[in-house]
Amino acid sequence: MKPTTRPIQTLVLAIFAIYSLAPVYLVVLASMRSEADLFAGPLTLPWPLNLENFRRVWSESGFSTYFWNSVVISVSVTIIVLLTAPLAGFAFAKIRFRGREVLFALFLAGLVVPAPSVIVALYGNLQALGMIDSRLGVILPQAALLTPFSVFMMRTVMQDVPDELIEASTMDGASLIRTFVGVVLPVVRPGLMSLMLIVFLFSWQEYLLPLVVLQTETLKPITVGAASLQGRYGVDYGGIAAAGLIAFAPLVLLFLLLQRSFVRGLSAGAVK
Template identity: 80%
Template sequence: MTRFTKHSQTIILVIFALYALAPVYLVLLASMRSEADLFNGPLSLPWPINTSNYLRVWSDSGFSTFFWNSLKISVAVTVLVLLTAPLAGYAFAKMQFRGREALFALFLAGLVVPAPSVIVALYGNLQTLGLIDTHIGVILPQAALLMPFAVFMMRTVMQDVPDELIEAATMDGAGPLYGFLTVVVPLARPGLMSLTLIVFLFSWQEYLLPLVVLQTETLKTITVGAASLQGRYGVDYGGIAAAGLIAFAPLVVLFLTMQRSFVRGLSAGAVK
């Protein structure tokens, strides 16, 4: 490769790195800028570093509540999916039963179902069940909408568990659930880790369900809170920037510390 080619390629790599990072960086700057500092232009380093935007958003605008609500819902959805999808994925991967293909096809179809396409009926159902304006009303449909992806991913993971080990466990007279918990789950740990991260990520990012289900201000999630903050204070860019950062900081930290698990999980289902 000529040096010219190599250098121009490096420039392309850098330009796209700027495209990826610049918006995040600029938001970070804006979130630490005081109002007096605003007129030095958006690229100047904020000085003195100012945490009042964070404090204001966190306590006055209710972001501490939104944050805990999001955490509670995301953890609940993740636990619910972890308790159900691995069992189903294992059944599809390793067990023989009538209707296996049809049931798996039913799950596969759900991979692409968008929340807005079911909301017309789902909303009424949640009303009938008395789940409107409750966190359960967000948790259950959200876990259900993520189920096809989770089951599909778990089936792929479980297929890699060697049959001999499962047979050895059942030979010892262990019941299927005992064998699953003692033999399969430990072997599938990396896959389960990926599933946990992805489900938590998707759940934290969800917007439509909490938007329509939750009405009480103190029940709302961080995505809904951030979106409504944008409307409320049209020009409080420091506050909005701080709110945005609070809303995605946990995800970025999770991603950076567990990049491998993330990428493996998100590319599950992609063709080799």
Template identity: 35%
Template sequence: MTITVKTARYLILLLFALLFVMPFLWIWFSALKSTAEINQDPFGVPATLHWENLAEAWTTGRFGSYIGNSVLYAAFVVPLVTAFSCLAGYALGTRRLPGERLIFGAFLLGIMIPFQSIMIPQYYLVRDLGILGTYWGVIVPSVALGLAFGVFLMRAFFRGLPEEISNAARIDGATEWRVFTRIILPLARPGIITLVVLQFMFTWNMFLIPLLYGQDEGLRPISTGIMFFVGEYSVDRSMIAAGVTLASIPIIALYLLLQRHFIQGMTAGALK
């Protein structure tokens, strides 16, 4: 009976793993097909591997010039969102502040209100700040939009940490900043890594913000390069799949790089 239950569990896990992997395999197979082959058999295995699709997508989509912008945006947005979210999340999650619920409710509005409903007022705000059509015109709104989810995530994580450790450090004479940097942040490593991965994914894939606030082809990120494969009367499906494959490589690489640290942080005890 035990062996049967264990086998059933592994079969269920294998089923969910296949459901998770199938979209990736479909995109990767489509990236190595011709458009005619995709139209004939969208879900089939490619008969001939067209590796030249990746090179053509890199050139046609101008990924060589756009990838530098994506790296620049991620290098600014991800650290800033992570730092501000940790500071605000720690204050809202562990301290009793006047108007705490009102402040946290204001952050929650950033999650509940869709970007499409605020992009026009935000456009005028960016214009009035004098950063429209610059790198900062993309970075500043991206940081502001990322803070809502970041504060929500880190506040929930900080509230789940045991208070006894930080209280013991305060009794020993540690300042609040030392408690935050030396005790709380190491314990919050799983939440921080989760926020870094998710925010990097959001920043790397952002599309509307650069188009609205960048307003210059030299400021576009890699995600906008896929537009070159969509014409007025035709869509090059193989090139779109190849472009998506190229754009997703950094996200997959970052997740695989931080996965081990995420698991170690999740399994680490508070007294480690």
């Protein structure tokens, strides 16, 4: 290697780290400044940390409600997906049945369906079902839209479960569902963990569905809340920054704590 190559490479790594983090830092900074000194002073955090903006958006602009709604929606979606996708993934991976290829192709196609292209019919259907402006009207379609990815990922995970393990259990007289719950699920726990995190992440990030389905302010999740705050108080930068931080901090923390699970989940399918 030429003596200059390595420093240049390090510089490239550093520039991209700045590209990655600078906007995040900017938000943290803005969230802790008051209106008056927002654009004054050095680019360092105030000390002691000034949490006034957080207090304000949390209790006055309804962000405690938005946050709670995001939790309810994302957790519900995650539970529904965890109850359905592993079963389906197992069936595709380990059971031979008529129509397997066709049904799997049907799910595969769903992998790429853009939510906006479904909305034209989905909206009317939800209206007919009385689900417009209800949490269920967001939770069920969102779980459904995440189903293809989840089933696909679970099939990949289930393929690695040794057949002998399943056979040993069913030979002992256990039904397939008992085997699934008692033997298979414990083995694929890391895969379930990844699935859980990814589904939670995606449903927390979702914007379009809650935007069109929910009208009542107290039902809206944090993505919709943050976007509307931008419109309502166009100049309250400290407040918007605090709101944005509340919206993404849980995800960043989850990711940093459970990096390995996250990465495994997101790259599922890329390797196979």
